[in-house]
Amino acid sequence: MELKIIHFYPDLMSLYGSYANVWVLQRYLEALGHTVTVEPVVPGEEKDLVGADLYYMGAGTERSQTAALTDLYRYGELLKDAAAAGAAMLFAGTALELLGASITSADGTERPGIGLASFTSVQGQKRIVGDVYGTTDLFPDAVVGFMNKCTLLHGVETPLLTGCALGFGNETEGGPEGFHWNNVLGSELTGPILVKNPRLLEKTAAAICLRRGADWPQEPPRWPFEEEGYAITAEQLRLRCRK
Amino acid sequence: MRKFLAILVCKLGRFVGKLVGKGSSMPGKAALKLCPDILRRIQLPQHIIAVTGSNGKTSTVEMIAAILRADGRTVVYNAEGANQTEGVTTALLTHATLGGKVRADVLLIESDERYAARSFRYFQPTEFVVTNLYRDQLTRNGHPEWVYDAILPAIHEDTALILNADDPLSSCFGRGRAHVKWFGLDRCPSDTDVPTGMYHDGAYCPVCKAPMTYAYVHFDHIGAYRCTQCGHARPATDYTATSLDLEEGRLTIDGDVDIHLAFRSIYNVYNILAAYAACRECGVAPGTAAGVINDYVLKNGRMQAFRLGSHHGVLLTSKHENSIAYNTNLRYIRSVKDPCTVLVIVDAVSRKYFTSETSWLWDIDFDLLDCPQVRRVVLAGRYCNDLAMRFSFTALPQERWSVQPDIRAAAADLASNGDEEVFVVTCFSDRDKLLDLPAVQKEAL
Numbered sequence: 001m002e003l004k005i006i007h008f009y010p011d012l013m014s015l016y017g018s019y020a021n022v023w024v025l026q027r028y029l030e031a032l033g034h035t036v037t038v039e040p041v042v043p044g045e046e047k048d049l050v051g052a053d054l055y056y057m058g059a060g061t062e063r064s065q066t067a068a069l070t071d072l073y074r075y076g077e078l079l080k081d082a083a084a085a086g087a088a089m090l091f092a093g094t095a096l097e098l099l100g101a102s103i104t105s106a107d108g109t110e111r112p113g114i115g116l117a118s119f120t121s122v123q124g125q126k127r128i129v130g131d132v133y134g135t136t137d138l139f140p141d142a143v144v145g146f147m148n149k150c151t152l153l154h155g156v157e158t159p160l161l162t163g164c165a166l167g168f169g170n171e172t173e174g175g176p177e178g179f180h181w182n183n184v185l186g187s188e189l190t191g192p193i194l195v196k197n198p199r200l201l202e203k204t205a206a207a208i209c210l211r212r213g214a215d216w217p218q219e220p221p222r223w224p225f226e227e228e229g230y231a232i233t234a235e236q237l238r239l240r241c242r243k
Numbered sequence: 244m245r246k247f248l249a250i251l252v253c254k255l256g257r258f259v260g261k262l263v264g265k266g267s268s269m270p271g272k273a274a275l276k277l278c279p280d281i282l283r284r285i286q287l288p289q290h291i292i293a294v295t296g297s298n299g300k301t302s303t304v305e306m307i308a309a310i311l312r313a314d315g316r317t318v319v320y321n322a323e324g325a326n327q328t329e330g331v332t333t334a335l336l337t338h339a340t341l342g343g344k345v346r347a348d349v350l351l352i353e354s355d356e357r358y359a360a361r362s363f364r365y366f367q368p369t370e371f372v373v374t375n376l377y378r379d380q381l382t383r384n385g386h387p388e389w390v391y392d393a394i395l396p397a398i399h400e401d402t403a404l405i406l407n408a409d410d411p412l413s414s415c416f417g418r419g420r421a422h423v424k425w426f427g428l429d430r431c432p433s434d435t436d437v438p439t440g441m442y443h444d445g446a447y448c449p450v451c452k453a454p455m456t457y458a459y460v461h462f463d464h465i466g467a468y469r470c471t472q473c474g475h476a477r478p479a480t481d482y483t484a485t486s487l488d489l490e491e492g493r494l495t496i497d498g499d500v501d502i503h504l505a506f507r508s509i510y511n512v513y514n515i516l517a518a519y520a521a522c523r524e525c526g527v528a529p530g531t532a533a534g535v536i537n538d539y540v541l542k543n544g545r546m547q548a549f550r551l552g553s554h555h556g557v558l559l560t561s562k563h564e565n566s567i568a569y570n571t572n573l574r575y576i577r578s579v580k581d582p583c584t585v586l587v588i589v590d591a592v593s594r595k596y597f598t599s600e601t602s603w604l605w606d607i608d609f610d611l612l613d614c615p616q617v618r619r620v621v622l623a624g625r626y627c628n629d630l631a632m633r634f635s636f637t638a639l640p641q642e643r644w645s646v647q648p649d650i651r652a653a654a655a656d657l658a659s660n661g662d663e664e665v666f667v668v669t670c671f672s673d674r675d676k677l678l679d680l681p682a683v684q685k686e687a688l
Binding site for chain 1: 378381382383385386387388389441442443444446447449452597598599600601602603604605606625626628629631632635636646
């Protein structure tokens with residue numbers, strides 16, 4: 001089956017190795033026998049984005065995020081329709097904030113988001129950084145990652161992580177984190193969240209395949225290094241939780 | 244009276260501290276308690292040079308000190324750190340008369356970019372060198388623009404800035420300012436036409452976020468940039484590497500100062516330029532500066548030669564969480580002609596704080612090791628699987644790299660196989676885990 005991934009602003013929103021989510025997902029889908037096209041979107045460039053299987057954006061600086069938002073408005077309705085129709089989306093790091101109702105920057109300027117969700121983002125002068133070990137309803141394994149943001153996310157009704165034994169959530173230490181609705185996944189966990197979390201990669205790939213009516217294998221492909229890397233990080237973070 | 248007491252307490256505290264081997268921030272802390280504005284009350288040296296930036300601070304400061312001392316100046320020096328105000332206070336008061344006159348010509352400060360604003364609350368540098376602003380330790384620094392915003396309040400309007408013209412972000416400090424001297428590197432044979440590496444921090448203008456274009460690129464996103472919209476562009480330079488031949492190790496500054504490079508890295512060239520510019524601004528003659536920099540071997544231990552079995556090896560300290568530092572060392576390995584093995588160790592991400600964050604591995608251009616002379620790559624340490632995932636996306640075929648979590652076992656395996664040169668790429672947090680092994684004998688460079 002031919003699958004299409006839209007990668008929004010790969011140079012502008014490129015912090016913390018965000019691109020690796022696209023690479024690892026492409027490899028996964030190809031291992032399932034699909035042909036994958038990755039279509040980058042650059043600010044100002046006209047592109048037909050209708051009918052893609054996954055819409056992706058990674059983390060950027062607050063100034064880059066504003067530039068990305070300014071361009072993303074033109075795709076706002078398309079993304080909302082696609083999300084309602086079950087298209088898969090992953091908005092990682094500061095990209096998540098663009099999906100909400102508004103973003104207020106540290107200087108108090110409020111800008112509307114694309115309004116796919118009703119949450120609001122308020123940025124501040126303090127950087128919230130730290131390892132995260134959280135739980136999700138999607139699968140039994142813990143989610144691991146790193147938080148690197150200056151934002152409190154208010155009013156998320158359907159978070160991706162139900163809670164964090166370690167680390168900062170949307171608006172509190174240890175609280176729920178990210179956003180999940182239909183096949184839209186959003187998390188402020190930065191960088192290659194799909195590399196670090198093999199089960200989340202699996203879920204994302206499954207969402208893409210099942211929506212297109214493709215077969216899902218009894219035993220999905222696994223990469224030993226990714227599994228082992230996850231196990232070690234999870235163990236290190238569990239030890240940290242106990243402290 | 245309080246000033247006198249504070250100086251006395253600091254001197255005594257430092258004397259006792261030295262006897263018992265304690266750190267240097269406590270005496271300054273005590274002095275600041277007795278007299279909070281002590282740094283305003285003493286007579287500071289004529290030049291206060293601060294050096295900050297993501298990469299090259301320590302090397303630049305070391306060379307500045309060496310040049311100034313060769314010029315006959317007395318230099319008081321303080322290393323970076325969270326307790327910098329206290330550390331600087333200790334350094335100044337121990338060199339002060341009881342009347343409060345610091346017996347030094349220059350105060351030289353390596354300033355942590357996050358603490359610069361706090362450090363310069365009581366006094367301002369006369370010269371402020373910013374080497375660059377790259378992606379560095381993002382687990383605590385956020386991102387380079389965040390660091391830029393943190394440094395900005397530390398720059399006093401009377402301070403003379405010495406800035407890297409080739410870095411699109413840190414050059415923004417000079418926008419609209421009168422006292423700026425620029426250092427940079429002219430077009431050279433190793434340049435590329437477009438930015439290289441895994442990410443393009445020069446793709447968009449740091450001022451207005453419009454696309455930028457490059458006339459040439461020295462490495463990553465460092466070069467001759469120009470914004471297509473607001474005009475932010477590489478400025479004309481005051482101190483310039485006019486000619487550079489890395490293969491021969493020859494550098495010419497301003498057309499007539501010839502320098503031979505002990506370490507043939509473009510990185511080293513920028514540190515030399517920054518140090519040269521700072522010292523020239525303090526009145527040092529070109530010949531004096533060149534005499535020190537020529538064939539200068541850094542003493543800060545970033546490179547360490549060793550022997551392991553029949554192998555000769557060089558450890559290149561790369562700073563985890565810093566892709567430009569890694570890329571620079573990988574590029575150095577790529578420039579070597581003879582067959583070699585590369586050992587990459589990621590065991591503790593930081594020696595100062597805990598984190599399991601490894602996303603920075605994806606910012607490193609490990610494809611630089613895809614060259615004929617690199618015969619094999621060994622990935623070791625606790626996070627070897629994360630390294631392996633990264634390597635599985637490089638062009639290096641899997642038969643050329645292998646994984647060994649245990650550093651000792653990786654060293655033993657190397658010791659019993661072959662006699663080719665070994666390059667070790669790792670960080671301060673992990674280097675001694677190899678260098679302290681009984682099988683490893685350190686050697687002079």
